[in-house]
Amino acid sequence: MTRIVVIDNHGQFTHLEHRALRDLGIDTELVDNDTPPEEIDADGIVLSGGPDMDRIGNCPDYLELDVPVLGICLGMQIIASELGGRVGSGEYGGYADVTVGVLDESDPLIGSLAPETRVWASHADEVKEVPAGFTHTGSSDVCSIEAMSDPDRDLYGVQWHPEVAHTENGEEVFENFLDICNA
Template sequence: MRELKILVINNYGQFCHLIHRTVRDLDMDTKIVSNTTPVEEILEQEPDGIILSGGPSMERIGLCQEYVESIDRPILGICLGHQLIARTFGGQTGSGDLGGYAEIDVEVLEEDDILKGLGPRTSVWASHADEVIALPEGFLHLARSDVCEIEAMRHPDRPIYGVQWHPEVAHTAQGEELFMNFFEVCENY
């Protein structure tokens, strides 16, 4: 696979720099970008893909909804990024029953592009203080767990994916495989 340019959008989550390091360690050209960067400046960097990092709250997502609506590149939302994708397209988010980080057993419902090779079950590290509680209309439901019905989803037509868990942390089994699947989507887009 050729070296791709992947922008990591900083939503002020504690794992943003770890996402960046993971992407770099997988031999991709990567850069952390503020979530207040205008769309035009993002496009000027000619990214092959965009990762929306996690973060503390929807109040600090900057221009991320605009990125999701208007940037025609593959997008992967992690944790808060997953939730803001859902809200951008009319889904619902809410408080989960399990706050704090914990190991979660995820059932892969559909080994779509992003979850290829990860099923039928995988162990992940996630916080469920907030989560997607209703899919946006038309979105594909990719994974669930005992604590959260919508662990992963995909836009019906565009290469936009969301996962509730953190593939960048060592506690997540097959996290690197998820990133490699996303890079493959970016390479073929």
């Protein structure tokens, strides 16, 4: 059975990410972001959202574990920041219900949501420039980079929260990530 570990970056919805995976019948565990990388036993990792970049623990080290990684909100920003992208303050600020246009229908994480999907996202901070090797895969009128993917390294990120009820196709995002982990 595929095992996906959710890294707790102390966000308000982290427990919902864990629950969404469990509800899909996935073997999952919620672990603190200070867990040593050598103690992570997983076929995939979800880097949860959280309050700020100052409390990301060992998240940069988890990117080196050679398993697929899905970054959600702060998790996506960690991936971008650690791999040479740029993160900055969003113009919109807080949470918003937005329509994300899917820019790449072949993307393994969000391509199935094309042409667009409604999501719930925080835009206090956001990715301003994707790292080398990544493709910009989702955009909205609130945030230019709502999603990014690097299928060659199995690294993915979404600015929005697929685990909340306000996101239309959130379960599909987790199912697609499971497929990535099983590939």
